Amino acid sequence: MSRPLIAILRGLTPQDAPAIGRALIDAGITRLEVPLNSPDPLDSIARLARDFGDVAQIGAGTVLTADQVRAVAEAGGRMVLSPNCNPDVIRATVAAGMASYPGVMTPTEAFTALDAGATGLKLFPGELIGPTGLRAMRAVLPQGTECWAVGGVSADTMADWRRAGAAGFGIGSALYKPGDDAATVADKARAMVAAWEASA
Numbered sequence: 001m002s003r004p005l006i007a008i009l010r011g012l013t014p015q016d017a018p019a020i021g022r023a024l025i026d027a028g029i030t031r032l033e034v035p036l037n038s039p040d041p042l043d044s045i046a047r048l049a050r051d052f053g054d055v056a057q058i059g060a061g062t063v064l065t066a067d068q069v070r071a072v073a074e075a076g077g078r079m080v081l082s083p084n085c086n087p088d089v090i091r092a093t094v095a096a097g098m099a100s101y102p103g104v105m106t107p108t109e110a111f112t113a114l115d116a117g118a119t120g121l122k123l124f125p126g127e128l129i130g131p132t133g134l135r136a137m138r139a140v141l142p143q144g145t146e147c148w149a150v151g152g153v154s155a156d157t158m159a160d161w162r163r164a165g166a167a168g169f170g171i172g173s174a175l176y177k178p179g180d181d182a183a184t185v186a187d188k189a190r191a192m193v194a195a196w197e198a199s200a
Helices: 017-029 040-050 064-073 087-096 105-115 126-138 156-162 182-198
Strands: 004-007 031-035 056-063 079-081 099-101 120-125 146-149 168-171
Touching: 004 087, 004 120, 004 146, 004 182, 017 031, 031 040, 031 079, 040 064, 056 064, 064 087, 087 099, 087 105, 087 120, 105 120, 120 126, 126 146, 126 156, 156 182
Parallel strands: 004 031, 004 168, 031 056, 056 079, 079 099, 120 146, 146 168
Antiparallel strands: none
């Protein structure tokens, strides 16, 4: 069962990527993002795509330019997440056949992203927007717009976010920190999946 949880693997190294990817997927998290400010991120993305591309959606985060989009596509990535709303990055992502999740904080940014073809919206930083802010934005966004909360989301706040209309979550340090081994990540992932199930 695929759940709308994106594991943000900031700091992941290529040598650790296969074991960490397996631990997350086995626990039920099948969307894996390697931020481009990680060590050798394209290598990690390529390894994850090679090993798990048939059972998971692999992609990159902190994508800031169209050139980076193309590099992610060449590495086998299938989704692009950004901290900002750059229409050029969104259009390049869509043109490459990948899912696009640009970062937005305001209705203006949200509509700019949707006009450029974004798959969904990454509400970032989530802790600054909060469920109250999401609820207000959803009142004006097109029905069916996917809004993903990223930044500061915890097991304790998932239910509030879901009631406000969040489609899913990007989870970073609560799932993975550099140096975590596969067993540690598996435990964290199982706990986060359980929190998701309990927040319905």
